[in-house]
Each structure stands twice: as structure tokens, then as C-alpha cells.
Amino acid sequence: MVWLVLLFLAPGGQPACAEGGKGSPRIPESGATIDSFVPRGYQIEQKEEVDLDGDGLRDAALLIVPDCEAKRDGSPLEQEQRFADGRMLVIVFRKVGGGYRLSVSKEVRSDVGNHGDHFGGMKVHGRTLSFGGGSFSCAGQVGGDSSFQYRYQDRDWILIGRTEETWHRSTECDGGQFHANRDFCPELKLGRSEICVGLTLSVNYITSMQELKWSIESAADSADDKERTIVIRKKFARERLKRLVDDTLEF
Secondary structure, X not given: OOOOOOOOXXXXXXXXXXXXXXXOOOOOOEEOOHHHHOOOOEEEEEEEEEOOOOOOOOEEEXXXXXXXXXXXOOOHHHHHHHHHHHOEEEEEEEOOOOOEEEEEEEEEEOOEEOXXXXXXXXXXXXXXXXXXXXXXXHHHOEEEEEEEEEEEEOOEEEEEEEEEEEEEOOOOOOOOOOOHHHHHOOOOOOOOOEEEEEEEEEEEOOOOEEEEEEEEEEOXXXXXXXXXXXXXXXXXXXXXXXXXHHOOEEO
């Protein structure tokens, strides 16, 4: 499929709404206002203003996307894909004397399916930024999502944790080809009438601890059957902490 080229250009001569987000815009190293870090041809999709580096000043974390709203060519799905292809994370720190300096800028990659953009947005927990997203099918009965948590420490943005969740509560959409016990929880010994329907993995890279939580249901079709969970926590070998600049934000 060939995308129509927009008339306005982002800095560097690249179309802001070009296919695949080709040619990331240049973000300035400093600016008087937060808007100084939004290139021509882009708009702010989400803005969170909070102290992120612990100096008592309000910083800003931005998600910016190509300013494609004025263009009505193509389907709504195609327009949404243009946003997804060009989305960027921009984090700026407030300076004591006024103005802001760039901390990091990063592409955020995601697909757009029948149910919309797989990217679920950005959340702030204290001084931690979390990015999540996922997809589902079969009216939500089958799917998965993930989230990644980053914190500014030791003068760098570090991946401190991640969560991955998958679930498969119906075989109506796959002809019964899914084997829940084998695919979700081969480590567990379940009752003959029990099946795994979901798994949540939580990883803390600071403590080197991971938690696996399985959701177990009875295979029998009974309204009295209740879901139960099995939780296993275990240490893993300490790894070198991953930097945001070296990581890939992809959903």
C-alpha cells in the first residue's frame, strides 16, 4: 500500500506523516518552554508534568505524534497507523535558571489492528514512567499485553521492571487447537478437570525477583466453579540493568 505524501514536512525534510515513521524529527537539546521540543509537523498526544529527576522541579514526559488530523485521505485505520508510525517519547528536565533541557528522545513503535492501536499509553507512578500495550481477539477472550517501567537513576533512564500477561479463555476462535496446560503451565500439576487460562509474569530488575501467577479454572461447565491462582516467586541471576536509550519500545 502506498501512503499519500503530506504537504508539510518535519525538520530534516522528512514528511511528518510518512509511511513507517521514516526519518525521526530532530529534537533540540534545550528550550525555553515544553512546546520548544515539539517539532513542526508534530503535536502532543500526551503530556505528564512531574518531578522525574528528584530535584524538586516539575519536568515533563511527552508523547508526540505527527500532526495528521488535517489530512482526511485514507481510512481511519490508515490515519491511526500514521500516528503509531511516527510516535516518539520526549523527556525534558526543568533547569534551575528556567527553561528545559532534553533528557532523552525515543521512538515508540506499535501496530494498529482491527481493535485500534496496540500501544496503551504512558503512566506515571511517582518518578517511574510506565509504557504498556497489547492486543486481543475472540471478543477479548484471547490476548496479551505488556508494560515496561523506567526510572531515572544514576543520571540515566533504566529499565527497572516489566509485566507480561497472556490469557486464553476460549477455544471457539481457534478450533480447539490451543492446549492450555501445555502452553501456559507445563510446570504445574493440575487436577484432571483443571486448565490454565492465564499467566502473568512480573519481573523486578532491581531486586532480581520474578513472580509467575497462573489463573486456573475447571474445564467443567459449571457456574459453581471458581477460578484459583497459583503463584511462584523466585530469584534470577542478576543482570546488567538496561538503559532506555539502548532499549526498544515496541508494542
